[in-house]
Amino acid sequence: MRHFISVNQLTVEDIYSILETAENYRTHEVKLNKQLFVANLFFEPSTRTKMSFVVAQKKLGLEILDFHSDSSSVIKGESLYDTAKTFESIGSDLLIVRHQSDSWFEELDDRVSVPIINAGAGKEEHPTQCMLDLLTIYQEYGCIKGLKVVIVGDIKHSRVARSNAFALRKLGAIVYLSAAPGFEDDELDFPYISIDEAVETCDVVMLLRIQHERHLHKAETSDYLELYGLTKERERKMKEQAIIMHPAPINRGVEIDTDLVECGRSRIFKQMENGVFVRMAIMMNVLNEWGIITNENNFKKRKALAFIK
Structure with a gap:
């Protein structure tokens, strides 16, 4: 895995290897033993993804080129391309890229000689968010196979939904989608169910915000919560052990009742x-694949057999 661009490039063992490494980093400190530079090239606004990468980079001892x-x-x-080549030329060993284009990687593929991690591609992919979501689900249930997961919200414009x-x-996992009229994505081959059916049958309810910035016209949201969102009444109908997830930012009172954001299920x-921890693991993975780090004390690729169930 020379670049981390899409979850589709990963095998089941690749995924669980990264998740196991991330869990290891939760309890074991790891520091690179040489100076390396990383550039965070965010062309779109970001709080969680960017700051999460920054904290991960500082924990690893990377020098950050903002x-x-x-x-x-x-x-x-x-x-x-010219921005990426500039950072490569001045010494960046790793590029973290978020860009509004769905296919921005095609502009850089085979033209940049350092590893690249996708921190968000338009409405197409958000693989590092996906990996942290998988870890969260695994921590809860100890497995993913056989779980019923519903992704609810603006499916049509969501890179999180796709990944x-x-x-x-x-x-x-058994995956369902749930969306208001006009928010469906016919290109995704997954069954759609109503929010009311979803809360009663699914183990994981993964909510999405309405992606207003990707709409041609701002969507009406005055009655969205009651019709398509997670209200307190719907939450009471969820399975006993079911959990609520959301990649954030959260539109409180739109896709989810504000009282549920920090409830026991959340x-x-x-x-x-x-x-x-997931982003630490992903960065160490690509640095290892490129031979930029070689010390096994810094990174050890795991078979992750204990994770695969």
Whole structure:
């Protein structure tokens, strides 16, 4: 795995190897034994993903080359490729990229000589978010195979929905989608169910916000919660051990009742915590694959057989 671009490139064992490494980093400190530089090239706003990467990078001892598109040469017309080549040329050993294009990696593939991690591609992929979601589910149930998971919300515009749906199915979960009219994505080959059916039958209810920034016209949300969201009444109908997830940012009172964000079922802030360790594991993985790090005390690729159930 030379670049970490899509969950579709990973085998089941690859996924569980990363999850096991992330769990190991939760309890064992790891520091690189040489100076390495990483550039965080975020062309879209981000709080959780960017700061999670920053904390992960600091824990590993990486030197961070920060970047702000609104104060960079991007405003002068510089392309993504030229920005990436600039950071490669000045010594970055790793690039973390978030960009509004669905296919931005095609602009860099085979043209950049350092590893790249996808921190978000338009409405197409968000693989590191997917991996932290998988870890959160695994921590809860000790397995993923056979679980019923529903992804609820603006499916049509969500990169989280795409990455999670395919990865969960690969790991043996039974995946459903639930969306308001107009928010469905016909390209995704998964069954749709109503929110009321979802809460009564699923082990994991994964909520999504409405992606207003990707809509041509702002969607009406005044009655969205009552019709399509997770109300307190619906939460009471959930299975006893079922959990609530959300990649955030959260539109409180729209896709979820604000009282449920931190309720006993919610794993929303646990997801954020897991993001640090998962991103540490992913960065160490690609650095190891490129031979940029070689010391097994820094990274040891695991078979993850204990995780595969």
